Amino acid sequence: MTEAATATGVVCRETLDARVAVSPAWLADRRTAAWDAFSAMPAPSSSRDEDWRRTDIAKLHLDRFVPAAAPTRELVELAQSRQAAALPGAALVVCGPDGTVTVEHAESLLAQGVIVSSLEEAAVRHPDLVQRGLSGIGIGESYFVAMWNALWQGGVFIHVPAGMQAVAPVWIGHLAAGGEQASFPATLVVVDDHASLTVVEDLVGLPDPTPRLSVAVTAFQLGEDARVDDIPVQQLPYETWHFSTRRANCGASAHYRLFGATLGARLQKAYWDVILEGRGAEADVFAVCFADAHQHIDHQSLQLHRGPDTRSNLLLKVAARDQAQSVYGGLIDVEPGAIHADGYVVNRNLLLSQGASASGVPRLEIKANDVRCGHGTTVGHVDDEERFYLMARGIPADEADRLVVRGYFSDVLDRVPLETTREWLLSLLDAEIGDGGGLEAIEAAP
């Protein structure tokens, strides 16, 4: 990366310097080390990097993205209305792409001793906790994580002290940048021993015909016997390059559950990692993805079993329409100490159009004895018989497809523990499926 190429873009030394200037020393050092690592690293390549083989980002030009402006009132209100519809009663954190953070309705949590604040602020006030929160994220572990480590701003930090059951869920609205701008969403969550928390992370934006960049990291640290329900919703505008890493490190007997919905972005590359460190740690990951038009949605999951008696289960159900492509790679990695590990990974794909495609490659790497692991992947179509049966009852073809897809997603959505959130997710999916011919709509746009 030459100076000339980055001089006008946000991904540049000047941005780093500006971030360093407002960071405490420990964070400034971390940012600088991350920048050095990033600068020395080539961008991922579909010809060189195995996990990028099916996702080509050769057309991503970082220098075209400038620093994000403050969010519009319309966008802030959109984020607020989503929370109000899906999870009334939650504390609300709204993170603008420019680093502005507002916290609302968190009084009951704060009274409990739970910290809900901007990450920048927490880095100053609670350096030890924030460093613990970041401890699972390597400074230069990958190109986009290194970029994020150097350049994130704003962000959310949540800490639930030992033994505390958070009295309210926290809804985090990360607002996408405008066209030709970049944002670096950041969420760090530390849940101490015997504590519990529910988090919704909603990535949302307003449609804009020009591309934007989103590079996100979300990290959870679960202490012994901690419980976290994590509900990530990605509904970024269509013209978005989205790169994210989501990682949960789980202590002994901790239980991390993820209920996800991936709906937006033109191109997504998301890593979902669960690291089961302590004895008896458990993780359940259930997610749905609906892709249409020319979306290219890539999920990579890791279920890393380190401790003995650890259990993990992942189910990702994808439906793809038009020319959309789904790519999935999943690894269950059982380290030598993880005896009696129990891991399962399944990826199901439903194709709604001839032009849609999906590939799923789950893998197992087992270095311990006496483990139980399994994987599976399927690709299917809405077949003529299903469609005809529904049509024979008077249901038009597009509605028939919607019913079938809704049914297909139901075994994931039925597990979402919060009823209003489940209904809201269903309504998002219905709207995504129902706008029918997303491709036509997009191609018809000026």
Next chain:
Amino acid sequence: MSEIAEEARVVAATDEGASPTAELHVDGLRVSVEGKPILDGVDLRVPVGQVHVLMGPNGSGKSTLAYSLMGHPKYQVTGGAASFDGQDLLALSPDRRAKLGLFLSFQNPIPIPGVTTVNFLRAALRAQGKELPARDFIARLGEEMTALRMDPSFRSRYINDGFSGGEKKRAETLQLAMLEPRLAILDEPDSGLDVDALRIVADGVLRVMEKSEGRMGVLLITHYYRILENLTPDRVHIMHQGRIVDSGGPELAHLIESEGYDPYISAGSAAAAEVTSR
């Protein structure tokens, strides 16, 4: 443009639902499946208010006729005409045919995982413009399920998913009862049922007939005489090699019960005529 006009016509026809003279007309219908001719010129009239029975040996084309009338994309109409209440069926998609008043009870309905029976029925009623307020709908559904001796848990089971053969037949009959069509094509609603289940399904169909007060016609495809003890036909048609080769009153079904299709199979239509005249 023409599609809008067609929609308006369909709606108009549906509004005249009470039309006592509506009739299914099938004229010289020819149908192929994957290029192979199955129906070879079928002629048939089924007026509302009547029960017509279609019998015939396996492979004679009975189910093909049923699917073709409902508009399954696999069945390619290569000739002839089919209309209901003056509307050209062949120009309509299956959902439009259903809105016009056609109903097909499937011989082996397909499961749709994740779609509960109750949601499926509501979606169908809504699509046909027959949506009921939630409370009325639940009451109606409960009533029909009780009549069909279906367990209430059925409502939240995924439609046809893991249903036994008998449960599928009852679920199809439940849909018939809830949707109140003007022409019900029942493709072997009695196959694989024991005597008790058969009676429940037959009574269910009869109940819908009676409730319709002469506004529903039935085209019943069956192999068995037994169901006709409950549902007395007005006409019986015999199909062989893709054509209706004989038609008559209920006595014709009797004859088939005792003598089988051999006369039709061995001698063709000349013998068939002779059988009828006996």
